[in-house]
Amino acid sequence: GAVVSQHPSRVICKSGTSVKIECRSLDFQATTMFWYRQFPKKSLMLMATSNEGSKATYEQGVEKDKFLINHASLTLSTLTVTSAHPEDSSFYICSASHGGELFFGEGSRLTVL
C-alpha cells in the first residue's frame, strides 16, 4: 500500500512557542491531505482539509490562525501549531487518499509544557 510519513513522531515544547509537523506522501502524489487531532482514549477529530496550492478548509471550531496549514507541494503538507499552550497537547495525525483508500501517517504526539 501507499505510505504516508509524519515527522516528528514526538515533540515537546514550551508554552508560547510554535511547532511544525510535516506530513509526506512517500510514493504517491496527494492533492488533498487531512489533519486530525486525537485526545487520549478519544476518537479522531477532523481539523482541516489541506489542499495543494490553495487554502486549507477548516472544520467548525478550529482556529485558522492557531493551526496553520501549508500544502506547498503534491507530497507535503505541514501543520504549524502557533503559540502553543498546554491544552494543545494532543496526538496529531494526517492522512491522504490513494487508490480509493485512506492512508494515515504515524502520528505526532505534541506535549506543551
Added chain:
Amino acid sequence: GENVEQHPSTLSVQEGDSAVIKCTYSDSASNYFPWYKQELGKRPQLIIDIRSNVGEKKDQRIAVTLNKTAKHFSLHITETQPEDSAVYFCAAIPSNDYKLSFGAGTTVTVRA
C-alpha cells in the same frame, strides 16, 4: 454533516469468542464505510471496508455488514485472539472526498 455513533464503547470477550461492534450513520448519501484498528500510540490501520452497493464483506475472521435502509453497519470478529485487543473505529464518508466522520471507538479486550 455526517454523524456516526458507535456501540459499545468497551467490549471484553473470551479468547475464541466473537466480538460485534455496531455503528449507525445519519447521512443517507454516505457510500463508503471503513473500519480501523488502532493500537495504543499508533496510527489507525484499515482492516476492512464496505461500499454502499454491497451488503456484506468478509476477510478471514473479520466481516462487515451494511444495512442501508436502517443506516447501520457492523463489524464482526470471529475466533478472537489476544492480538485483536485494540481500539476499533468505524467511519463513514458522504462522498468520494475521503472526509471521514469517525465513530467514538470501541476498546476491545480479548481475555486469554
